[in-house]
Amino acid sequence: SQTIHQWPATLVQPVGSPLSLECTVEGTSNPNLYWYRQAAGRGLQLLFYSVGIGQISSEVPQNLSASRPQDRQFILSSKKLLLSDSGFYLCAWSVLGGQNNQPQHFGDGTRLSIL
Amino acid sequence: GENVEQHPSTLSVQEGDSAVIKCTYSDSASNYFPWYKQELGKRPQLIIDIRSNVGEKKDQRIAVTLNKTAKHFSLHITETQPEDSAVYFCAARYWEYGNKLVFGAGTILRVKS
Numbered sequence: 001s002q003t004i005h006q007w008p009a010t011l012v013q014p015v016g017s018p019l020s021l022e023c024t025v026e027g028t029s030n031p032n033l034y035w036y037r038q039a040a041g042r043g044l045q046l047l048f049y050s051v052g053i054g055q056i057s058s059e060v061p062q063n064l065s066a067s068r069p070q071d072r073q074f075i076l077s078s079k080k081l082l083l084s085d086s087g088f089y090l091c092a093w094s095v096l097g098g099q100n101n102q103p104q105h106f107g108d109g110t111r112l113s114i115l
Numbered sequence: 116g117e118n119v120e121q122h123p124s125t126l127s128v129q130e131g132d133s134a135v136i137k138c139t140y141s142d143s144a145s146n147y148f149p150w151y152k153q154e155l156g157k158r159p160q161l162i163i164d165i166r167s168n169v170g171e172k173k174d175q176r177i178a179v180t181l182n183k184t185a186k187h188f189s190l191h192i193t194e195t196q197p198e199d200s201a202v203y204f205c206a207a208r209y210w211e212y213g214n215k216l217v218f219g220a221g222t223i224l225r226v227k228s
Contacts, residue, residue, distance in 0.1 A: 094214050104149075111156075
């Protein structure tokens with residue numbers, strides 16, 4: 001069966017520090033991968049998605065970036081964090097779609113607090 | 116552009132009553148509509164989904180209905196229980212690169228015992 005792992009679970013970082021969040025998927029090949037951010041008490045905002053190695057699409061202009069160095073690895077990064085980057089970061093995956101509508105499955109998330 | 120509106124934002128029901136959450140979408144090409152349940156501090160989990168070739172789908176106490184003409188879909192929870200209390204998100208898939216989902220803003224459901 002497929003599983004998705006995210007780490008760390010929680011992170012406290014000072015303003016201006018760098019960030020690296022990692023997500024890996026097991027049990028499937030060529031997944032679509034997604035990064036979302038969820039502010040406290042709010043909905044899910046899609047940040048990036050990827051349909052293959054090295055292929056990244058950005059949804060929202062910001063100081064974050066994403067990379068996909070391997071098929072089942074998705075990394076969210078920042079060179080200098082802002083206070084507004086605080087939130088709950090969720091990685092998700094889905095089967096490579098085509099015409100097969102498939103659900104997205106979420107990891108456990110990383111709770112990021114910027115001080 | 117892509118938009119999913121979800122109502123109500125909060126819903127309180129008595130244990131045993133039914134709860135209904137409604138969503139509307141803007142893109143007539145949307146063909147897949149999942150619902151997610153998110154408990155406090157946890158990840159969203161898929162509870163039911165429906166594809167555009169059917170009008171209704173049921174799984175025990177949960178059902179989803181889809182009206183493609185009106186571009187809206189609804190989640191129905193019957194015989195609600197305290198453990199149904201959570202935030203519920205609807206979503207619509209947009210027929211384009213990347214199998215993207217656009218999510219509604221969420222509904223906080225409180226089941227009072």
